Amino acid sequence: MRSVQLRLDLPSPYVHPMHAFVAETSGFRATRLRHWNPAVGQRNTLVFFVDGDDPDAYAAALAEQESILEYEVATEESRRGFHLVVTEDQRSADARLTAAFLNTGVVVVPPIVYRDDRCIDLSIVGAPDEVETAIDGLPSDVGVTVRRIRSYDGRFTDPTAALTPRQREALRVAVRCGYYNETRETTVDTIAAELGCSAGTAAEHLRKAEATVLRRVVDATPDGRA
CATH class of the missing domain: 1.10.10 (Arc Repressor Mutant, subunit A)
Known part of the structure; x- marks a missing residue:
């Protein structure tokens, strides 16, 4: 079983508006998707950690997104950034990205990191042929860099x-x-x-x-x- 770290270089249609907000706004650095509901589909609930200094500005930008149905921001005075729970209708571009990892036998291991250069870092685990199928299933206009391949060691979780x-x-x-x-x-x-x-x-x-x-x-x- 293989563990593979990927970096996805996203063309503009695949960059979520809130990912773009973080990339374009001073005081925001990265967003980590930590958890999501098991059955990825049309409507999803997701838990993020946003490494940013202004939760109010982030919430205001969230409120402008038609795909966002509900959200809650949780801050802690003792640490930088804030947690976020979002319920969202899946955008068609997001569906095309996630489709590569559905029904292939691979597991996407959190966190998924949305970087401030509009790239995404993620890790997947699966049999070599399943991993290859998942990577090949990504949209052809998404840049894919395989950053590390190793045998999976469950102790890393x-x-x-x-x-x-x-x-x-x-x-x-x-x-x-x-x-x-x-x-x-x-x-x-x-x-x-x-x-x-x-x-x-x-x-x-x-x-x-x-x-x-x-x-x-x-x-x-x-x-x-x-």
Whole structure:
């Protein structure tokens, strides 16, 4: 089974108006489609994260789109950007793009990244012939770049799955004790005492766990400009 990262260079008809808004508006960088309803069809509900500084301006642009039936914006003061839930009637151009991945046996793995250069980054998983069929099924005027091909490793969907039990325990203790809080509230010595090991061993567990998780998070996510 193959995992393939693709970049799609979209001609204007395939660029969603809200994708174009992000590309053209200062203060917006990228949009990540994180979840969607399983049965993709004429009417779809989707969950996005928008890396942008002005949710009100984005909502105003959303309200002007005829295809958008409902939407809700959720902001958090502690982080840049905002989440968005949208119910939309599928545009014909979007239907032509998604048709390549329907009934082919491939799985599209979130997130799908809508970049500020109007390209889309996405990953698909499937048997080699199914992946080839899906790529060949994309509209001929869409530019396709295969950015990476590798054997599928299901652990990439759960970055913590590759941790040893001891590394997982060390991370759990560190988080509980406030080691990763904005203002660090504990020390490696305290974590070591809870784990029943030396400070050097505790530090090594944390270092290896952090490296494993971060490497897999970065490697499993299509490139964006967020």
